[in-house]
Structures are given as structure tokens and as C-alpha cells.
Amino acid sequence: ATRDPAGRPLAGRTMLVTSGPTHEPIDPVRYIANRSSGKQGHAIARAAAAAGAAVTLVSGPVTLPDPPGVSVVHVESAREMLAAVEAALPVDVAVFAAAVADWRVASAGDQKIKKGAAGAPQLALVENPDILATVSKRTAGRPPLVVGFAAETQNVVTNAREKLARKGCDWIVANDVSADSGIAGGVMGGDSNSVHVVTADGVDSWPAQSKEEVARALVARIAAALKERT
């Protein structure tokens, strides 16, 4: 593809995006999950494709259609998401917008757990792999630009700075998902988002805008950053 900085600033670039929740099985009919519509991650994949990038979208279970012009890999669990992400490398930029379940059931059963005299099951949980941290800390094949998300209900920027350091990514896009975020109906499942872009250089707080607008602004910022690094 030829570079057209005006309309297609990501022409010739490759991008990986994760989106949606993960489902962690308890048994064949039940699961643990995070709340996530996938709207923000899918919008980023769409905006990046419109900007000319070759995009791989690794999506957990969502009700959204696959964005046209994007290579979509469907997964269920965090471990499947990690494997799909690693298979998609190398890329120029990776954006981790998925709401990955932090824990899974230690030994998910092959058979449906039945109610009975034994009472409620005691589910032992184990921590899932941290996909963002795993990719950020790779020595070989680390994407030149790694962007994480953080959904916070309090101390949004402080928690985001702490996450940036702990995960080893380049940027954290932090959003306030508290009920008093100022966004009518809330961020979760809604169409609007109010984000702070936290980097080593400082914090950019963007006004509340649609998830589409956040996606386009983020893609523009990514294109500018990649251009700066050649």
C-alpha cells in the first residue's frame, strides 16, 4: 500500500486490537465474565482499518458484527485470547481494549454441576495470564507501541499511572466507569466515553465523546506516534 498521510495515515502499518469480555467456563453451561460490550475495541479496529492499517481483531464473545475489512479471530477464554494475540505478532501497534476476566475456575468440569444435597459448589479460582503485561514484557517481537486500557471507578489517573508502570506498556487509556462519571446511562454498554491518555510524558484528558470519536482520536494519536518513530 502507498502512504497517503492525509486520508490513510496508517497505510502500510499492522495493528492488533483485543475487544470484548472473556468467558471462563465453570462447567459446560456456566461461565464467569466481565461486563464489556466490545463497542470501544471494535470502534478502534474499524477506525484503524479506515486509516489504512492491516488490522487483526481478537474478540471475546460480543453481539457486535465483525467490522468489515478487519481480520477477526473469535475466542472465549483469556488463555485462548493470549494464544490468538501471540499468533498475530509481530505488529506495529497493539491495543488491548478487552475486559479480560482476572480469574478462571481452577478445574472447570466436563459435566454440568447439579444442584443437590451437597449445597452450593465452592469454586476455587486461579489468576488468568495478563495478556497486556505478557506482550509488553516480551524481549523478542514486542510491538513498538503497546497501548493498554484501564476501567476505573476511583482515582482514575493515579491508578492508570500505576498500571502503566506495572504492565510495562507505553500508554494507558483510562476511563472513568463510575456511576457519577457524568455520562448519562454510564460508560458500560453505552455509546460515550470519557478518557485520559496516560503516558510517560504526561496525561491528556479528552472531553466526553462517542466511542467512535474516541477511536478516531486514538488512531490519529497512534499514527502521529508511529510517524515520529519513523
Ligand code: CTP
Ligand atoms: N488485561 C489483560 N489481561 C488480563 C487482565 C487485563 O490483557 N488478564 C489488560 C486489559 O485488556 C487492559 C489492561 O490490562 O488493557 C488493564 O486491565 P484492568 O482490568 O484495568 O487491570 P488489572 O491489571 O486486571 O487490574 P484490576 O482489574 O485489579 O484493576
Ligand code: CA
Ligand atoms: Ca482486571
